[in-house]
Amino acid sequence: MNTNTAEIVTTRHNHLIDPHLHIWGWEIPAYLFLGGMVAGILILTALTALRSGRNPGSRPLRLMPMVALGLLSLGMAALFLDLEYKLHVFRFYLAFLPSSPMSWGSWILVLVYPAAFLMGLTLLEPAERTAVRMWKPWRMLGMTGWVDRLFAFADSRRRGILIASLVAGACLGIYTGLLLGVLGARPLWNSTLLGPLFLVSGISTGAAFMLLFRPRDHEHRDLVRWDMAAIGAELLLLGLLLINLATGPQTSQAAAQLFLGGSWTGAFWALVVIAGLLVPLVMEVLEQRKHLNPTAISAALVLVGGISLRFILLMAGQESLGVF
Amino acid sequence: MSDVRYAMVIDTRLCVSCKACVLACQAENDVPEGFCRDWLVEEVSGTFPDLSAENRSERCNHCSNAPCVSACPTGASHIADGGVVLVNHDKCTGCKACIGACPYDARYVHPDGYVDKCTFCMHRVKDGRQPACVEVCPTACMYFGDLNDPKSDVARMLRTRKHKVLRPETGTDPNVFYLV
Numbered sequence: 001m002n003t004n005t006a007e008i009v010t011t012r013h014n015h016l017i018d019p020h021l022h023i024w025g026w027e028i029p030a031y032l033f034l035g036g037m038v039a040g041i042l043i044l045t046a047l048t049a050l051r052s053g054r055n056p057g058s059r060p061l062r063l064m065p066m067v068a069l070g071l072l073s074l075g076m077a078a079l080f081l082d083l084e085y086k087l088h089v090f091r092f093y094l095a096f097l098p099s100s101p102m103s104w105g106s107w108i109l110v111l112v113y114p115a116a117f118l119m120g121l122t123l124l125e126p127a128e129r130t131a132v133r134m135w136k137p138w139r140m141l142g143m144t145g146w147v148d149r150l151f152a153f154a155d156s157r158r159r160g161i162l163i164a165s166l167v168a169g170a171c172l173g174i175y176t177g178l179l180l181g182v183l184g185a186r187p188l189w190n191s192t193l194l195g196p197l198f199l200v201s202g203i204s205t206g207a208a209f210m211l212l213f214r215p216r217d218h219e220h221r222d223l224v225r226w227d228m229a230a231i232g233a234e235l236l237l238l239g240l241l242l243i244n245l246a247t248g249p250q251t252s253q254a255a256a257q258l259f260l261g262g263s264w265t266g267a268f269w270a271l272v273v274i275a276g277l278l279v280p281l282v283m284e285v286l287e288q289r290k291h292l293n294p295t296a297i298s299a300a301l302v303l304v305g306g307i308s309l310r311f312i313l314l315m316a317g318q319e320s321l322g323v324f
Numbered sequence: 325m326s327d328v329r330y331a332m333v334i335d336t337r338l339c340v341s342c343k344a345c346v347l348a349c350q351a352e353n354d355v356p357e358g359f360c361r362d363w364l365v366e367e368v369s370g371t372f373p374d375l376s377a378e379n380r381s382e383r384c385n386h387c388s389n390a391p392c393v394s395a396c397p398t399g400a401s402h403i404a405d406g407g408v409v410l411v412n413h414d415k416c417t418g419c420k421a422c423i424g425a426c427p428y429d430a431r432y433v434h435p436d437g438y439v440d441k442c443t444f445c446m447h448r449v450k451d452g453r454q455p456a457c458v459e460v461c462p463t464a465c466m467y468f469g470d471l472n473d474p475k476s477d478v479a480r481m482l483r484t485r486k487h488k489v490l491r492p493e494t495g496t497d498p499n500v501f502y503l504v
Contacts, residue, residue: 005367005369006372007366008368010363011341012382014360014432015359016433018429021423021424082419083419084438085437086437088415088416091400091415091416092397092398095397097398097399099394100395100396102395102397183424184425185391185426185428
């Protein structure tokens, strides 16, 4: 486009394409949020178990890998809803195309499920294991022996399983960002910084989600510290992303304007930066310094920020072409 | 892969935005109502009264470095013989990654669920005919042929006339050229 262009008229008016792209609705940001949060939960759970060598003391944290699998399945259901040709969903698993982050993601999800499930088994305490073994369907199907064997396998490979969960979680977190980051056609997204950005946002929202279940004091303290570190990294990466865009070529500068005076400015700064990052960070710092009683408000705000980041980036990014 | 590299050359100085190419394509390819595989863009530059206009018939650029093909998770989007970018409907899940990847917004979701776009009318080209848009153009502003054949119209035009491609900064190496 010439800089002195006065007017552009196009006859194209394709559904979901014009006047600007809106091919992805709520399903994709919902998945990106849930996937990131699950990545964070797996990373933090695996790290804690690896560092302490013990299982988490509070039951909600021990059950977290299983909860994460439920959340991930919800996210995948959203992904499925987004597919326009749902009967062809199996096609994802008949190919591996290294240049396509979506193809990587499909296979990463296949790795996440068994890793998280086995981690979930190995974290259970004896009483909880008995409850699992005594679950009626297993007994009716005569599968109690299989359940015992699974527990034995998970325990014998405990360290490997924890490391696999850590790696699978990190891959999941990074890929949700690269899914958008490699799309050179959309200047707002076209940065690999989105990989680490979504990863640290996932760790932050994962910690916040776990904090909602009232873990024990030392677990609470560790999670808040992880959250503060992740929020700090997220602020830094968001800043770098904006600088990268604002100092880039004309199309990138136009994309930066979406957040620096353009149509998404208010939503981005109010929901993502202030309500989702700065306010909970200040609350957590005060809570740690002044030894205040913890509240669920900061964790809830982090979750709102995590959802907002993905919705706003996805919606704004679809507007960031701007030339025919 | 054959040595043929199909390309289209469009003379913006002859195009009058009559829309015949759009209608011919819709009829030839049974494009669903409300959608188009090719379209017209009129770009007016300058300040009144010193204006200049450029008319372009636009479509999929059949990029040699096609971001839609790189983004496709199932191999449905692929580069076929002659360098033409096609979508295998049987492999397409309608995930729309290719639409997000295309800098030209040349793709759309067909009401049947798969992603659809210009095919350079390969079903006609195989029979030795021209794409429908090229054949119907009343000002003969469009040329189609093998860029690797020095005697073809497209190769000759690009040798002798000033030309450009759209959004070159995206590095897609398009095979649709505009004479300016």
